[in-house]
Amino acid sequence: MTSASMIVDRKTQRYDRQLRLWGDHGQAALESARVCLINGSATGTEILKNLVLPGIGSFTVIDSEKVSGADVGNNFFLDADSIGQSRARVVTELLQELNTDVSGNFVEEPLQSLLDNDVEFFRPFTLMIATQLSSKMLARVSEVCVKLGIPFLAVRSYGLIGYLRLQIGEHCVIESHPDSPMDDLRLDRPFPELLSYLQQIDFNTQDGFQHAHIPFLAILLKHLLEWKASHGGLPPKTSKDKDEFRAEIQRARRIKEDGSRAEEENHDEAITHATKAWHVSSIPSEISALFADSNVDNLTATSSPFWIMVRSLRDFVMAEGEGLLPLRGSIPDMAADSDRYIRLQHVYQERAKHDVAAFTAHVHRHLAELGLPLGTISDDDAKTFCRNAPFLRVIRARPISDELASATSKLTDTLNFHLEDPDSSVAFYVLLRAVDLFFEEHGRFPGAGDDQVEEDIAPLKQYVVGLLTDLGVSQHAIKEELIHEMCRFGAAELHNIASILGGLASQEAVKVITRQYIPFNNTFLFNGITSTSSTVEL
Amino acid sequence: MATTSSSNHGADRSAAVSRIVGDDVYARIKAAKVLMVGAGGIGCELLKNLVLSGFVNVVVVDLDTIEVSNLNRQFLFQRQHVGLPKAQVAADSARRFNPQANIVFHHANIKNKEFSQEWFGQFDLVLNALDNVSARNHVNRMCLAADVPLVESGTAGYLGQVTVIKKGATECFECTPKPPPKQHPVCTIRNTPSLPIHCIVWGKFLFNQLFGLADDENNISPNTADPEAAGDNADAGRQDVDGRDANAELSSADSATNNNVQSLRAWAIEHQYHADETVQKLFVNDVKTLLRMDKLWRERRPPVPLDTLLEQSTDGTNDDGPASSTRLKDQRVWGLKECTDVFRSSLSRLAQRLSEEQAKAAASGSSEAAILSWDKDDDLAMDFVTAAANLRMSVFSIPNMCRFDAKSMAGNIIPAIATTNAIVAGLIVLEAMKILRDQFSICRMTFLARKPNSRMKVLLPTELSKPNPNCHVCAAKPRVTVHVNTNTMTLGQFDEVVLKGRLGMIAPDMMEGNRILLSSEPGETDINNPKALSSLGIVHDTSVFVEDFHQSYELTIRVLHREAFEADAQFVVEGQGSVPPPAAQAPAAPAPTPSADRKRKAEDDSDAPAVVDDDDIVLMDDGSASDHQPAAAHVNKKHRLETPADDEDDIVFE
Numbered sequence A: 001m002t003s004a005s006m007i008v009d010r011k012t013q014r015y016d017r018q019l020r021l022w023g024d025h026g027q028a029a030l031e032s033a034r035v036c037l038i039n040g041s042a043t044g045t046e047i048l049k050n051l052v053l054p055g056i057g058s059f060t061v062i063d064s065e066k067v068s069g070a071d072v073g074n075n076f077f078l079d080a081d082s083i084g085q086s087r088a089r090v091v092t093e094l095l096q097e098l099n100t101d102v103s104g105n106f107v108e109e110p111l112q113s114l115l116d117n118d119v120e121f122f123r124p125f126t127l128m129i130a131t132q133l134s135s136k137m138l139a140r141v142s143e144v145c146v147k148l149g150i151p152f153l154a155v156r157s158y159g160l161i162g163y164l165r166l167q168i169g170e171h172c173v174i175e176s177h178p179d180s181p182m183d184d185l186r187l188d189r190p191f192p193e194l195l196s197y198l199q200q201i202d203f204n205t206q207d208g209f210q211h212a213h214i215p216f217l218a219i220l221l222k223h224l225l226e227w228k229a230s231h232g233g234l235p236p237k238t239s240k241d242k243d244e245f246r247a248e249i250q251r252a253r254r255i256k257e258d259g260s261r262a263e264e265e266n267h268d269e270a271i272t273h274a275t276k277a278w279h280v281s282s283i284p285s286e287i288s289a290l291f292a293d294s295n296v297d298n299l300t301a302t303s304s305p306f307w308i309m310v311r312s313l314r315d316f317v318m319a320e321g322e323g324l325l326p327l328r329g330s331i332p333d334m335a336a337d338s339d340r341y342i343r344l345q346h347v348y349q350e351r352a353k354h355d356v357a358a359f360t361a362h363v364h365r366h367l368a369e370l371g372l373p374l375g376t377i378s379d380d381d382a383k384t385f386c387r388n389a390p391f392l393r394v395i396r397a398r399p400i401s402d403e404l405a406s407a408t409s410k411l412t413d414t415l416n417f418h419l420e421d422p423d424s425s426v427a428f429y430v431l432l433r434a435v436d437l438f439f440e441e442h443g444r445f446p447g448a449g450d451d452q453v454e455e456d457i458a459p460l461k462q463y464v465v466g467l468l469t470d471l472g473v474s475q476h477a478i479k480e481e482l483i484h485e486m487c488r489f490g491a492a493e494l495h496n497i498a499s500i501l502g503g504l505a506s507q508e509a510v511k512v513i514t515r516q517y518i519p520f521n522n523t524f525l526f527n528g529i530t531s532t533s534s535t536v537e538l
Numbered sequence B: 001m002a003t004t005s006s007s008n009h010g011a012d013r014s015a016a017v018s019r020i021v022g023d024d025v026y027a028r029i030k031a032a033k034v035l036m037v038g039a040g041g042i043g044c045e046l047l048k049n050l051v052l053s054g055f056v057n058v059v060v061v062d063l064d065t066i067e068v069s070n071l072n073r074q075f076l077f078q079r080q081h082v083g084l085p086k087a088q089v090a091a092d093s094a095r096r097f098n099p100q101a102n103i104v105f106h107h108a109n110i111k112n113k114e115f116s117q118e119w120f121g122q123f124d125l126v127l128n129a130l131d132n133v134s135a136r137n138h139v140n141r142m143c144l145a146a147d148v149p150l151v152e153s154g155t156a157g158y159l160g161q162v163t164v165i166k167k168g169a170t171e172c173f174e175c176t177p178k179p180p181p182k183q184h185p186v187c188t189i190r191n192t193p194s195l196p197i198h199c200i201v202w203g204k205f206l207f208n209q210l211f212g213l214a215d216d217e218n219n220i221s222p223n224t225a226d227p228e229a230a231g232d233n234a235d236a237g238r239q240d241v242d243g244r245d246a247n248a249e250l251s252s253a254d255s256a257t258n259n260n261v262q263s264l265r266a267w268a269i270e271h272q273y274h275a276d277e278t279v280q281k282l283f284v285n286d287v288k289t290l291l292r293m294d295k296l297w298r299e300r301r302p303p304v305p306l307d308t309l310l311e312q313s314t315d316g317t318n319d320d321g322p323a324s325s326t327r328l329k330d331q332r333v334w335g336l337k338e339c340t341d342v343f344r345s346s347l348s349r350l351a352q353r354l355s356e357e358q359a360k361a362a363a364s365g366s367s368e369a370a371i372l373s374w375d376k377d378d379d380l381a382m383d384f385v386t387a388a389a390n391l392r393m394s395v396f397s398i399p400n401m402c403r404f405d406a407k408s409m410a411g412n413i414i415p416a417i418a419t420t421n422a423i424v425a426g427l428i429v430l431e432a433m434k435i436l437r438d439q440f441s442i443c444r445m446t447f448l449a450r451k452p453n454s455r456m457k458v459l460l461p462t463e464l465s466k467p468n469p470n471c472h473v474c475a476a477k478p479r480v481t482v483h484v485n486t487n488t489m490t491l492g493q494f495d496e497v498v499l500k501g502r503l504g505m506i507a508p509d510m511m512e513g514n515r516i517l518l519s520s521e522p523g524e525t526d527i528n529n530p531k532a533l534s535s536l537g538i539v540h541d542t543s544v545f546v547e548d549f550h551q552s553y554e555l556t557i558r559v560l561h562r563e564a565f566e567a568d569a570q571f572v573v574e575g576q577g578s579v580p581p582p583a584a585q586a587p588a589a590p591a592p593t594p595s596a597d598r599k600r601k602a603e604d605d606s607d608a609p610a611v612v613d614d615d616d617i618v619l620m621d622d623g624s625a626s627d628h629q630p631a632a633a634h635v636n637k638k639h640r641l642e643t644p645a646d647d648e649d650d651i652v653f654e
């Protein structure tokens, strides 16, 4: 029973459940995204399905293949009638049906010829996704994406194995959605408004209700200031100090008529959260590292808003912030009466607004100096940036072409580290590269015909050994039985694995497009035999 | 071009599957008879994966019909299917993919008697893709009774979980007790709201009072029998967050003595749902009634009638919301005047709709009076509740909230997306394959995290736990201890609130010694229902034997008498925690539903995490998480299974 509302529109209804994850600005980013998919395989189709449903702007499928019997067997969107037809076209039409808000396009020209003749074709895309590409083609697409500055997600489903690889030049995340951010309360460095709030609280009230509803932050701050006054300005340090500090709060409970201490939830909370009293406000190491980034010192008119804001943030820290980031302004929930809670909330919010204003002034100064319009960074952007200042992240996932071109010592170390565990999913990284070497020489994958499984084992092993040598990894790192498994897989794509990879890959695609949450860096391997996975930076 | 496409495998659509899983397992897959319960977010993905993995005998049961808000992830459904049964449309879609597949659907509640133990027994495997604890509990019991392996699953936002339940070998769904649903005391809702949720619940109740099923459980008028205000004799009933569950939980219960239940509906009819008069009554006159109960306001800030507020108000809309988007107007907090306007217009339009429904019902000769049912995705109803709740928040000096957040809170909405469901459905099939291979020893509980943990794992498989010997469901002789006030709780209440409500039974028979006190046969023991337990011989330390024939479930309950309970709970089941006390007096304290809380916080700091995630993530990220979870983490994860659920429908957070 849905009827027209005065407030919400059709899209809001449809996307209600996801808006609660990434907000309207995340949704707007999705709706303006142009996604390119290379190969309308089962895996590729599953990925696009999961992006078309939440409403990306448009997609383009590049595929020169015709629909085969195997496609019909592993792709839900294809049926027997489509065998022999253009896979790009059929897949596009069926995906388009899922959501009419999304525009679907397809290209039947072979990838090879696009790469050879028309690299500019790729320029408009927000994100490139390739499925079922072997190493050689992967490296070529990778190079194009580096050149055009487009994020690139490579996905491969091989028997019961899955591989995801993200390549991204510089991905700046403002809204990283940390799991459990520390409250930013500044009890160790109380600002003037907080101190004057504290002075207004009557801790000696005879009114039991009043006393039991003093916000615990005020209780903590009062006791902290008293402690410091009697301890040479230092907060509780040792565990003995801390016990004593808690005991002081315990003694501050009101005494009832029968002489016992009142049960007061606010005092319980103060004791539970006593660590907030000696928490030292500071700048997270990740943010200090960002301040040292060369982008910060070398602002130019082409600097991104992100780096202009990081620079402004650093300026703020060195000036008004007195060594700290802008106050975030939120306070935890607590047992308190409405009045004093709201006033405390207000004290923090006002201070946060004050800090945002100071920060925004730095932003405006830089924009002016760079000759950029002030509207380049809106007040809302500045506000969001300040709220997220401790959680900013920059991810750089290196080019796949570099990784494949030569083994760095870092790559060797990483592989050696992971392959010490004989059950590590990372073994499949080596095996996937080995089957590609096999492919380059034989023009087919090992075990690709039913009668070839046994005979391909020995040659595949040769490639594995050779590759391990090239990579500088111990030759015994890969279990023999895994080589057998790879031959048995015969490069077949199973729907169920495609579905899992499709889910994982599209999830990362959404993170990249919305610039919210932190995408993986940079290789993800899934083992469908054991339902285990690993993420490694290669 | 060099692709790794498997086109060289010939035209046989099943070649790849049989080759990789092995011919013997593939034969088992084809022979297996599988029950899939739920055709929502996980269900759509799961049915697709089953059919493409070679399963051909699948029965789908789902109670729901398709809604617009399903379409962002339930890909078997499209706009033209809205209103149709999910089970039917899903089965049709899957059949189109493989016309040889034998896919049967039931648009029905899995708890129905037709789905008996024998019926469950025909399956080799049951796969849950459910969205609520109560149905999960029930399927758990049916699978234990029929000794059929069960794969259980759930998702919430980016998080997901899959596990396997096998009678005698693993823990069952109910081995780990779940905390009872959060409830709010009636008096708080009616007289002294201090949190936004109190006003949201009030708004939903008001909807039912005016347009829906009006009964005493959702009374919203001032309660002059509030023990705090008057004597100490009134038994304050309690309300669930969700009105519907509250009804189930209470039914015959008590309670608040001054019933003007009929009168509000009658009053509205008498005044023809006149908007201004309704505003005057609810937000001015009723508030003045509350103000006269002066004891209530000795230690509380007294409410301010709306007319006074409007006089004082400079109004203008709140400028704190994200104003940039024109589309999501619902993320802006309305001003007082705007709330009043929305309230008035949505009231009139709902009244109009009610009278149309009544006219339709009359024309079709229906004897039952037509009513409107509240639905969070019904935008007009949501407008009404948002406006009503915000006006009440203003009256009680509680900070207002935007419609988007009000909806999270009112609907207990858990975010849901396609990606997580796809991953979880794929993992379910992998576990199903292990079961068909009789490889229970390698079955795992797998947890999907939002980001890699410190050991770089996103998927966290853990070994399945052994059954809890004290489980009140799967133990050899299940026993449980219940504390109640045997002098005030009636048998009828015990039946509804304890046996059905908390202990999840469908149709219990209860005996004390040889005496049958409660029969599941209609009418047989109705005469006992209004009697207090003690008058039926159930006093302190009496053991009763309860049997639910449908669930093949027998339980011995030791009843202990207790006079009073914390936070006016009615009973306590030992080992399952007491009903949590109502939240204290923080005006902006957390919303009771994690998802709501998440959004609400997001207003303050846009990176706020979902509270539902917090505990779990912290534990998962604790580097020890891999094959050997610490016990604490394990318990916590187990608990997670209850909360996440695609899809969203009326999940009560537990």
Ligand SMILES: [Zn+2]
Binding pocket: B171, B172, B173, B174, B175, B176, B467, B468, B471, B472, B473, B474, B475
């Ligand atoms: Zn159990």
